[in-house]
Amino acid sequence: xxxxxxxxxxxxxxxxxxxxxxxxxxxxxxxxxxxxxxxxxxxxxxxxxxxxxxxxxxxxxxxxxxxxxxxxxxxxxxxxxxxxxxxxxxxxxxxxxxxxxxxxxxxxxxxxxxxxxxxx
Amino acid sequence: xxxxxxxxxxxxxxxxxxxxxxxxxxxxxxxxxxxxxxxxxxxxxxxxxxxxxxxxxxxxxxxxxxxxxxxxxxxxxxxxxxxxxxxxxx
Numbered sequence: 001x002x003x004x005x006x007x008x009x010x011x012x013x014x015x016x017x018x019x020x021x022x023x024x025x026x027x028x029x030x031x032x033x034x035x036x037x038x039x040x041x042x043x044x045x046x047x048x049x050x051x052x053x054x055x056x057x058x059x060x061x062x063x064x065x066x067x068x069x070x071x072x073x074x075x076x077x078x079x080x081x082x083x084x085x086x087x088x089x090x091x092x093x094x095x096x097x098x099x100x101x102x103x104x105x106x107x108x109x110x111x112x113x114x115x116x117x118x119x120x
Numbered sequence: 121x122x123x124x125x126x127x128x129x130x131x132x133x134x135x136x137x138x139x140x141x142x143x144x145x146x147x148x149x150x151x152x153x154x155x156x157x158x159x160x161x162x163x164x165x166x167x168x169x170x171x172x173x174x175x176x177x178x179x180x181x182x183x184x185x186x187x188x189x190x191x192x193x194x195x196x197x198x199x200x201x202x203x204x205x206x207x208x209x210x
Contacts (some may be wrong), residue, residue, distance in 0.1 A: 015184055019149075020147065021143045021144050021208070022143045022144075022205065022208035023205050023208075024202075024204055024207060024208055025143065025147075025205065025208060028204060035175075040126075046200060047206045048198045049203040049204060050200065053198070054193075054196055055196045058189070058193035058194070058196040059196075059197065059200065061189055061193060062186065062189070062197055064158070065182055065185035066182060067185050068185060069178075069181065069182060069185075072178075073178045073181050073182070074178070075176045076172075076174050076177070076178030076179075077175070077177045077182060079171070079172065079174075079175045079177040079178075080166075080169070080171050080176070080178065080179050083169050083170075083175065084144075084146070084150055084169055085144070085145050085147065092160075097191050111200070
């Protein structure tokens with residue numbers, strides 16, 4: 001029982017602070033990279049976000065870029081995305097404050113403002 | 121002991137809810153940079169992730185393909201990403 005407690009406590013920071021903060025985005029990125037996912041399946045996944053034929057064509061072309069890559073390239077891209085998702089814990093501390101070097105924190109602030117002004 | 125396990129599980133749930141309430145800004149930046157900045161600048165921006173060289177090379181390889189797409193098409197893809205991010209931010 002004590003061992004279980006220790007394991008759970010050890011898993012807590014890893015489980016909570018790794019990840020992109022958006023499971024849907026992680027799923028979309030994963031399906032973009034995955035060569036087993038066809039263009040049709042990919043478009044179905046993104047259907048609610050597609051408004052017109054121009055966007056459908058753009059999505060098709062994006063998926064085509066990934067389908068044209070070798071398996072080795074795609075597995076390396078996947079490695080990169082895992083690192084990107086995991087990097088979230090570098091940028092945020094448990095109280096949602098920023099941690100890490102000044103380069104990391106300044107960069108995180110800048111990108112956050114830039115991206116969310118674009119979204120909002 | 122049972123109480124402490126229950127408390128731990130509640131803490132875990134609350135903690136993870138909080139952690140997922142905001143999208144990682146570095147990832148958002150990297151996604152948008154992938155479509156809109158030049159390869160040398162993008163390579164520089166990837167340095168913060170400290171990824172293996174082969175992973176960076178793979179990412180740049182795919183970017184070489186997406187860079188062939190028109191700016192308008194890349195803009196449409198970015199709009200889709202923004203909609204996904206909006207859905208996560210709700």
